[in-house]
Amino acid sequence: MHQTMKNFSDITAINTDRQLHVRLEIVTHLGAEFRMRINGHLVTDSVTEINLDLFSPIHIRSMTTNLPYAGSAVEIVSLTVNGLSVLPDYMEYARPATLWLNTLDDWEYHIDSPFYAWYHNVSGQGFVA
Amino acid sequence: MFEQSFCSSPWFHARLTYNGDFQECRWFKNDQPGQNVRNTSLLEFYNSDRMRELRTGLLNGQQPAGCQDCYYEDSFGKISGRQRQLHKSGIKETDFVRTIRSSPHYQYFDYSNNNQGLANYAATDLQIDLGNTCNSACIMCDPVSSSRLQQEYKTLHKINSSLFQNPVEFESWTRDPAVLDRFVNELIGIPDLKYIHFLGGETLYDPAFYSICERLIAAGVAKNIIVGTTTNGTIYDNRIESLIKEFKEFHLGISIETVTPLNNYIRYPGNIDQILANIDQFLALRDQAKLAISLRITPNIFTVYELDQLFEYMIKHQVIAESCNILSSPECLRIELLSHDLRQIVVGKLDSIIEKYNLQKTAVGNIRRTDLVPDVIANLVVDYRNFVATYRKPGDADVHRTHLIKFLQAFEKSRGNSILDYAPDYEKFLRHYGY
Secondary structure (H helix, E strand, O other): OOOOOOOHHHHHOOOOOOOEEEEEEEEEEOOOEEEEEEOOEEOOOOEEEEEEOOOOOEEEEEEEEEOOOOOOEEEEEEEEEOOEEEEOOOHHHEEOOOOEEOOOOEEEEEEOOOHHHHHHHHOOOOOOO | OHHHOOOOHHHOEEEEOOOOEEEOOOOOOOOOOOOEOOOOOHHHHHOOHHHHHHHHHHHOOOOOHHHHHHHHHHOOOOOOHHHHHHHHOOOOHHHHHHHHHHOOOHHHHHHHHHOOOOOOOOOOEEEEEOOOOOOOOOOOOOOOOOHHHHHHHHHHHHHOOOOOOOOOOOOOHHHOHHHHHHHHHHHHHOOOOOEEEEEOOOHHHOHHHHHHHHHHHHOOOHHHOEEEEEEOOOOOOOHHHHHHHHOOEEEEEEEOOOOOOHHHHHOOOOOHHHHHHHHHHHHHHHHOOOEEEEEEOOOOOOHHHHHHHHHHHHHHHOOEEEOOOOOOOOHHHOHHHOOHHHHHHHHHHHHHHHHHHOOOOOOOOOOOOHHHHHHHHHHHHHHHHHHHHHOOOOOOHHHHHHHHHHHHHHHHHHHOOOHHHOOHHHHHHHHHOOO
16 A cells, blocks of 8 residues: 555555454453454454455354353453544444443444545534535 | 645635736736636636646646745745635645545545646635725735725825835726626535625725625525624724624634734734724624624834734733734835845834743644634744744835835825834934834
8 A cells, every 4th residue: 555656547456355454452351251353353362353355345253152140241441443432432323322232132333335535524624525 | 845835725716806807816826917807707717828837837846837826835844825715625744645635625635636627616715806995004014905005105196106106006806786786696606615704994984895795695605604894993893793693603803913003004003902993892892702803913123023912812811813924015015125234123013922931832723613713823923933944035125115215205295294203213214214
C-alpha cells in the first residue's frame, strides 16, 4: 500500500488482499465459556489477529455457553482495524449493545464493507457528497 | 505523487457564479467565460469539455492551473479546499490508497477514467452565488461580489485607473425570474442533492436566497439538504429562524476579520459593535438542533495583527472559524507582505495564545462537529502561526507594498478615513512605503 502512485490507473491496479488487519482482544471472567468467530475464524485466544481483503465485511458472532458463577462473563476488551479503534468506541452497533457478555445469549457485531467508508460514517466525519 | 495532486471535487461539486457562469469548483481560478445557466443546464455543464478535461487531468496526476491556490495551502499544512473535498469523498491523504479504493465515489472516478472524463453522477454539492447585492464594500472584495463596491469602483477608477478597473456592468442571473425558476426546478430534480452553499453579495439581504429556500421547502426536498450560507453579520433577519428548522442542517458562516474597529475599515462600513451583537443572536440559535455557526475569516496584512484577539473571542464563545483560503488577491493585501518587525510581533502574539491555552494541532476531519470545536480552533491558531512564521517573502514584495499605499489612499480619498486610525502600529511601515 505504500508504493508510489502516479495516476489513477496505478490505484486501480493495486492488490486489495489482506489489507485489513483485524485485532480482537477478549477476557473471560470466572470460568465463562463461549464460542466466538470472526468471519468464520474461531477465536480461541485472548488476542486474535486476522487479515482480510480491503472490501471484506467484518462479522463477529459469539455465543456464551456457560456461566458457572454469578460474576462470570466474557468481556470484549477491544477491536481494532488497521490500528483504528472500533471497540469500545462504537459499541452502540453491537447487538446487544454491550461488551460485557454475562447472559447465555448471542452477541454480534457487523461492519458492512468497505471498512473505511463505514468508519468515516460512524466516526462522525460528515456527509459523503 | 498522485495523493498530493488528486482532488475528488469535480465528481460531486460545481459552482454557479454571480453572473450565471458555471465554474468547476468554488476554489477554482479561471477567468475564461464559462457556460451560462441562461442557456445551459447544470447537467450539461457537468459533462462539458471543461469538466471532462479537468477530471482527466486529475486522474492522470496533473496539477491543474486553476487549482494552484489549494496546492499552495497544502504546502503549509493548512486545510485546503482540496482536503475538504477529499474528506467529502471519505478519502484521507494519510491513508490514501486504502481510502480512495474504499470511497463511495471510487466507481465514479473509475467510470471517468474509462470514458474520457465523462461523469455518471450528478453534482450533489453546489455553491450558488446569487449575485452581488450587498450592503458592504470590503476592501479585499470586488465589484462582482458587492453592488456597493461596484458603484464605488467607478470613483476609484477615476482616482487610480491602473489599480482599479472600471467595473463591468452585469445582471445577476437571479434577477431573471424564468432562469431562476428553471434552475430551481433542476435543483429539485437532482437525485440525492446533499449540500448547497449560497453566497452573495450579502445573502440575507438578497430576496433570491429566501425564494430558493422556500421553493426547496415547498417541494419537500429541504429535509434532505444541508444548506450553508455566508453573511457579513450586519443583518439579523428573523426569517432565518424558521428556515433553519426546515433543512437537514443549516451552516451559517459569519464573515468577520477582527473584533475591533479595524473590522470597520476592512469590511467597510461595518459597525463591529452591531456585528458582535448580531453574532450573539445567531449563537443563541445554536441551541436549536441542526445549526452550525462558524466565523469566516480571510486574514490580510492588517487583520493578521489582531488575529490573536479574534482567536480569544472564538475560544471564549466556543465558535470555530473557517479560513477558506490564504488571501492572494488583491496581492497588495497579502499577509506575506508584512515587514520583518510586524511579522515577528504577529508570531509572538500567536505563540502567546498557543502557550496560554496549551493549543496543539490534532487530526480533525469533520470541522463542523460541535464536540471538536476546541480542536478546530487549536488547529487554526497553530496553522496561522506556522504560516506566518514560515512563509517565503515574495521577491517583489516592495512593489506590492508600494501598491498597497496607493490602494489604501484611493479608498481613503473615496471614504474619508485613514488606516492609521485603525492600525496605528503600522505607521512606520506605511510611511516607509510612501503613506
